[in-house]
Amino acid sequence: MLNKQDVIESIQLCLKERLAVSNKAALQAYEQATNEESVAENKYDTFGLEASYLAHGQSKRVIECENDLAVFVKRKSQYQVVRPVVAEGCLVKLIDQSNQMQYFFISPVAGGTKVTLKRETITLISITSPLGKCLLGKEEGDDVVLNSAQAMKTYEIEDCM
DSSP states (O other), rough: OOOOHHHHHHHHHHHHHHHHHHHHHHHHHHHHHSSSGGOOOOOOOOOOHHHHHHHHHHHHHHHHHHHHHHHHHHHHHHHTTTBOOOOOOOOOEETTTTTOEEEEEOOOSSSTTTEEETTTEEEEEEETTHHHHHHTTTTTTOOEEEEEOOEEEEEEEEEEE
């Protein structure tokens, strides 16, 4: 069984690591864009222009990662509260129709990010995602049906914390 506090700490660490990787990528892209070898030699040489576009995109990614981390840290104390129904900040354990267990953390940021803790994978999902919408307001023991383009999936909420 996962400890919710450990999950929260692991998510925060993951968000910090994402920010560090983004910062490194942005710095590398900036250095490439401002390198003297990136200066165009003729009107068809677009390497420098492409490098500047990449640097700009990477800087936007850094801002997104900074914002994600700030939002998560700001709400962190609220997430430590155990709730009887699924809401933002809940760690939800689901069992699908094949008896496969999955953990999801209802997060306002970084949807789709996966965090591994004690050999368990926790996927961050938002309350606006299809599964998040289905889970919102449900409680332990409830069944959830998710209709997707491929198939209909049924889950049981094994635990909500």
